[in-house]
Amino acid sequence: MDAPIHPQLLQPDLIVLKNLLRDIQSSTKSDSQIGIEKTSDHDDQSSMRALDELRNEPTVFTNWDLKDLPAGKSFRAGILRVYIPWAQGIVRNSVDVVFLTHVFLYLGTSVPSAAFLYYRFTWVHAIFHVLMQLSYCGSFTLMLHNHIHNNGLLKKDYAWFDHTWPYILEPLMGHTWDSYYYHHVKHHHVESNGPDDLSSTIRYQRDELSHFLMYVGRFIAFIWIELPLYFLRKNKPALALKASVSEMVSYLFIYWLARTSFHPTLFVLIIPLFLMRIGLMVGNYGQHALVDDVDPASDFRSSITLIDVPSNRHCFNDGWHTSHHLNPLRHWKDHPRAFLKAKKEYTNGRALVFQNIDYLMMTYRILCKDYLYLANCVVPIGDQIGMSKQELADMLRTKTKRFSEEEIQEKFYKGRKTQREAKKKDDLYISKM
Incomplete structure (x- = not known):
């Protein structure tokens, strides 16, 4: 990993990153070459103690x-x-x-x-x-x-x-009233980027611009009707009604204001609405563009972890997205500690950790097919340690492949490969650290 450590990293991010770098050094050096690794600097116990000291700050x-x-x-x-x-x-x-x-x-x-x-x-x-x-x-x-x-x-x-x-x-x-709650909490976290998730990435070739534009365009044009229909399909008519009413009332409010004062409404409500919906989809795309082709139903393998500045410092640890999917109720400041405590599970789950890149840049680099750039941002864990940059790039490329309907049936629905069972396998999903 050649990416520099950003000077504005949050202290918990820095602690976790140095702990992972220590693991890499310990795995790639012989006993005679190990210096700092023989001390307690940045080992799991000292890192956890350092995180505990910051927990109540x-x-x-x-x-x-x-x-x-x-x-x-x-x-x-x-x-x-x-x-x-x-x-x-x-x-x-x-x-x-x-x-x-x-x-x-x-x-x-x-x-x-x-x-x-x-x-x-x-x-x-x-x-x-x-x-x-x-x-x-x-x-x-x-x-x-x-x-x-x-x-x-x-x-x-x-x-x-x-x-x-x-x-x-x-x-x-740029949010319509309550729509974020209905879509994100009552829908996205229930489906977790699976086949029934309206914002799922699995049916798109994630490194193709045309597919990305279809992904964003579908959300902007049709989410107002697709989300209520989803709730009806899931036999949740009350949620369908609430989601539909909140969205329609928001649109009618914007329309009424635009009829009376168009130019202020354009800049105060309409432009922010379009910018926000584009931003939400660009961000979600970056969070779920890299999906494992073997076990895509696992939260470890369908989302990523970013140790970065914008997502974590300014957006309340949004970069720890895998941890959030494993336990949506986990407090935002507990994600680094939860990650370190579950490092073995992340390693066994073949999770992806990146440094010095945010979701917007993640989306951009994937659409550019710049996998070597992304490989340079990978913080390798487990079997990833020792892989060359080209090997990491090739591995990342496999994770943007579009899933056919036959593959979706096989990997998400048949046998033990259901999302619900995959979540049970991810022990951390119900943990509250």
């Missing part, structure tokens, strides 16, 4: 770790000394101060900006508004992701606020 901002925040008697340090304990009394988990920070950030910038566009529209303001929302969309979506998986982020005393801010902010960020 609150996150206040995505850009800075707690150790980087102002200290002493400065004005900013004084504000933080008041704000952090106050915010910890509001958020459900004391380490999640950052969520309240972001809610205040969006309510204090996106909402006034959108309102002013309706009051006095200018093209310059409209363009800068869209750029601002674009910079927010990743962090907001993954904050919303934590919200929908855990039925809120704040303590029960603040439930009224916890269930209000999403309805204010979702349309401004």
Whole structure:
């Protein structure tokens, strides 16, 4: 692995990465060559202790770790000394101060900006508004992701606020009301990129641009009807009705505003909607483009782990996607520790770990068929250690192959190869570390 270690990695990411690099060094050097490997530096026990020490450290901002925040008697340090304990009394988990920070950030910038566009529209303001929302969309979506998986982020005393801010902010960020919850929690995690997942990648040749465009286009054009029909097929009429109503009400709201004030609505609601839906599919494509051709129903082999900066620092550890699929209720800060604790299972499951690449770049490099670039980002584990760059590239290429309907029947439905049984085989799916 030749990729450099990014200086802005979160501390838990850095601990796990150095632990994996130690494994690689230990596997590729003889006893006489091993130096640091004979010490306890970055071994499993010391790495786990280091992660435990960081476990209860609150996150206040995505850009800075707690150790980087102002200290002493400065004005900013004084504000933080008041704000952090106050915010910890509001958020459900004391380490999640950052969520309240972001809610205040969006309510204090996106909402006034959108309102002013309706009051006095200018093209310059409209363009800068869209750029601002674009910079927010990743962090907001993954904050919303934590919200929908855990039925809120704040303590029960603040439930009224916890269930209000999403309805204010979702349309401004490009989400229709509640659609992310119905699609992601009630659908995607149930099907887990399998044949019945409407956002599944398995029926597409994942390194072909034409297939990628069909994948994104289908979602944008038809998800409004396909998701309710999916719930009807699964004998869940209540969910079908809720998903349909929430989507239609959102569209009618946008249509009504566009009829009265088209230009503000175009920049405040319509453009963010299209950008968000494209972004969601590009991201999901990168998360599930590399699918094992032998055991595609396994969560270890149908998703990936990224030890990177954008996905983890700014999007609440979204890079630990395999860990999230193994246990969707796992707290976002527990993913690195859960990975290290289950390193043997990841190794036996032939999971894929990457460094220094995010999902957008993953999608781009796959579409470019630049497998050597991707191989250079692989952090090899298990049998992958010792493979040449070309061998890694060839291995990754096999994981973008389209599955025929016959292969889908064989690998997902026949015998023990059902998704449900594959999840039972993945012991970590129900673990709560």
